[in-house]
Amino acid sequence: MMETVDRLRALLEQRRNRAEIYSRSDYWDRKAQELDGSAVSMWRNRHLNELYHAEQTALIEALAPDVAGLDVLDVGCGTGRMSAYFANRGAKVVGVDFASSAIEIAxxxxxxxxxxxxxxxxxxxxxxxxxxxxxxxxxxTIASRTHADLAVALERIRAALRPGGRALLLEPVHDSFLHRVLRISEREFLAAMSAAGFDVLEVRHMHFWPARLALAFIEWPRSVTRAAYAAGDGVMGAIFRRRRFGDYQMFHAARTGT
Structure with missing residues (x-):
């Protein structure tokens, strides 16, 4: 119990200073060394991480069923989990991250x-x-401190795409206490994507945030984690049609113009 309390205290302190902490490559270098290349997040509950990965890859396969032979850019690739996933499906991948230790591990x-x-x-x-x-x-939404930062990042991603190219952006977009570094509403994020030259085809809410708050910080048994996760996912799908209460949102977009 004391270990959990200490972890929560450290997390709260980190959140108070997150804009400064998350902008430093040494922070992510340290995290890369603490976590292995299969880590989905920094949550303590590895069963929750496994469920996150399964949900994410299922959605990717629905939105991008055939990636064999495609050139894929993984922005903020970390230790290479998603780069490897796309490579295993036959894509040619360039993974970019500002943390040198993460790249070494990848x-x-x-x-x-x-x-x-x-x-x-x-x-x-x-x-x-x-x-x-x-x-x-x-x-x-972690690298960007301001809306202007986000605009630059989106413009660079669009520039990297060929005409007709697509983007899959999984981001914690929130204008509330759930925000990470950049505080931004979904409407504002969509406007930023449009201004950068993207046509947003679909937005899907993922990872019911009340369940995440309950499950993330303690390594609950697999059965408890799965049951709570499934219940939250059911609520978000059946009642809110995946338009609200996601901790993350998947933005599926196409580059506009030539």
Whole structure:
């Protein structure tokens, strides 16, 4: 119990200073060394992480069923979990992250001939019309401190896509206590995507946030975690049609223009 209390206290302190902490590569270097390459999040409950991964990949396979041969850009790739997932499905992947330790671990744990890991910033992506699909998993609303930062990141992602290319952005978009660094409403995020040159095709809410708050910080037994997660997912799907109460939102978008 004391360990859990200490973890919650540390988390609250981290959240108070998150904008400063999350902007430093050394913080993410340390996290990369603490977590293995399969880690979905920093939550203590690994059973919850497994459920997150299963839900995320199921949605990806519905939205992008055939990625074999595609050029995929993984923005904020971390230790390479999603880069490896897309490479295993036949894509050619470039993974970019500003944390050098994360890139080292990705190269060690998820090396493949079809993956190129690079150290770099989402705000300075050098690519021009080189990719068919861009993905970003919880990166933009943590890397961006301001709406202007987000605009730059989205513009660089759009520039990296070929005409007709698509983006899958999984982000915790909140204008409430649930926000990470960038406090932004879903309406404002959609407006930013439109201004950057994206046509948003679908928004799907994922990971019922009340269940996450209850499950994340204690490693509940698998059976308890699964039951609570399924109940929350059912509520979000049946009552809110996946339009509200997601801790994360999946934005499926296409690049507009030539």
């Amino acid at each position: 190269r060690r744990d998820h090396a493949a001939a079809t993956i190129d890991y690079r150290v770099g910033s989402v705000f300075e992506l050098p690519f021009e019309a080189e990719f068919d699909l861009a993905i970003s998993w919880g990166t933009l």
